[in-house]
Amino acid sequence: MENEVVQKGKRAKSASYEMNIKTTAEKNHALLCIADQLLHDAEKIINENKKDLQQGTVNGLTESTLDRIMLNKERIQAMSDAIRLLVELPDPIGEVLEDIKKENGLQILxxxxxxxxxxxxYEARPNVTVDAATLSLKTGNAVLLRGSSSAKFSNIALVASIHTALKKANLPEDAVLLIEDTSRETAKTLFNLNEYLDVLIPRGSKSLIDLVVREASVPVLETGAGNCHIYIDDSAQLELxxxxxxxxxxxxxxxxxAAESVLIHENFFKTYGKELLNYLSDVGITIYGDEAVCNVLSSAMLATEEHYAEEFLSLTLSVKIVENVYEAVRHINxxxxxxxxxxxxxxxxxxxxFLTTVDAAAVYHNASTRFTDGFEFGYGAEIGISTQKLHARGPMGLPALTSTKFYVYGTGQTRS
Structure with missing residues (x-):
């Protein structure tokens, strides 16, 4: 008997062929049905989410992880609003990227x-279930979802609502399928489901992403962890x-x-370092720093290379003093x-x-890194932020979930 992953992979593949011929109007109607259905089922979804939160508390999950799992009326309303914004975005499917007319009369589009x-x-975040489903549907794709055990009840409830909406909209329910078995075995099967999957997108911790990149034979669109830096140059304005x-x-x-590390030019540090570090400490930020930092801020702890490489995901920063922009770039790279x-x-x-030589998907001058986001960049919802360089990079909105095909129109031409 086929296991759940193979069975649902086969169903998703079949649904993807149906989705190929759905019009923009049909897809948008289904998305609006999903937006309405999530609000209609909000209480049911929240009750299922509470089971995940209770189990997570028992299992000792961190506050930041529990926050990523948590759903309430405001967050479900935000999901619904995001879907409505997605409906307003242009459908990329069918967009003509090149139009070539040959001397022999062939037209190549x-x-x-x-x-x-x-x-x-993906891990923890049940909102990814909705983002992935709706972005996939808008672009005529089917999606096979495999969330983590920490959000199992939430994900099941969300997909149930999506299926209700798809049924009302006469779109194939199998276009959005959830693998409910969250064991390691299902993940391994998914990694090698080449017969039915066209691409695999991991979203979560660095360890999850590294595991998928290392072990999957299915092509991977890599989304990265965020050890994001802010470099304060010697001419920076303190308040800014x-x-x-x-x-x-x-x-x-x-x-x-979110920023995880701050690099400070030595001249700026001599003038403003103590004031800046005290300010950061006063707002509740824990600091790991080099010797210069620890000499100025008594509460700072000495940083190791592990701290400089860490994605804290909490109110913790690593801080290092550098000689110039070139040293800052070397540290970041x-x-x-x-x-x-x-x-x-x-x-x-x-x-x-800095902007030219730092190797990153998004680089900023005098602005917060918090803007690296599909909504902020004008793409609507995102399926993840790609940190690789092939196919897509940065927030992956609708165009990143497409491929291309050449349509060749002739009138009987043959090649000599």
Missing amino acids: KKRVPLGVIGMI AKNIIVNAKTQRPSVCN KFGTHHSEAIITETKDNADV
Whole structure:
């Protein structure tokens, strides 16, 4: 007997062929049905979510993890609102990217088409269930979801609502399928489901992403952990630096675009270091720093290389003093995760050096890293933030979930 992963992979593949011929109007109607259904089922979803939170508390999950799992009326309303925004976005499917007319009369069109079946493996966040489902549907794809045990009840409830909506909209329910068995065996099967999956997208911790990249034979769209840095150059304005760092660190510490490390030019540090560090400490940030930092801030703890490489996902920062922008870039390219990096400076040449030479999907000048997000970049919901360089990079909205196909129109031409 086929296991759950293979069985649902086969069903998703079949549904993907049905989705190929669905019109933009049909897909948008289904999305609106989902937006309405989530609100209708909100109480039921929240009750199932409470089971995950209770189990997570028993299992000793951190507060930041529990926050990522938690659903309430406001978050479900936000999901519904996000789907309505997605409906307003242009459908990329069928977009003509190239139109080539040959001398022999052939017309060659390069068009956007669905990827097919997207496999999604992710941790904690039940909102990913809705994001992945709705983005996939908008782009004519089917999606096979495999969440973690920490959000199992929430994910089952959300997919049940999505299926109700798809049935009302006359779209195939199998276009969105959830693997309910969260054992390691199902993950391993998913990694090698080449017959039915066209791409696999991991979203979660660095260990999960590394595992998928290392073991999957299915093509992987890699989303990265976020060890994001802010470099304060010698010409930076103190108040600007304070505001940007506090926003990037404290506005939502548990997300991948939150700042995890601050690098400070030695001249800036001599003038403003004590004031800046005391300010960060006063707002509740724990600091691991080098010797210079520890000499100025008594509560700071000495940082190791492990601290500089860590994605804390909490109110903790690593801080290091550097000689110039070039040392800052070397440090970031060594310890960063190619996600989002920022420079605070009034010197254009230093900004240009930083933005050009830092290896990251998004680079910022005088702004918080918290903007690396599908909504903020105008894509609507995102399926993840890609930190690789092939196919897609940065927030992956609708165009990232497409491939291309050449349509060749002739009138009997043959090649000699």
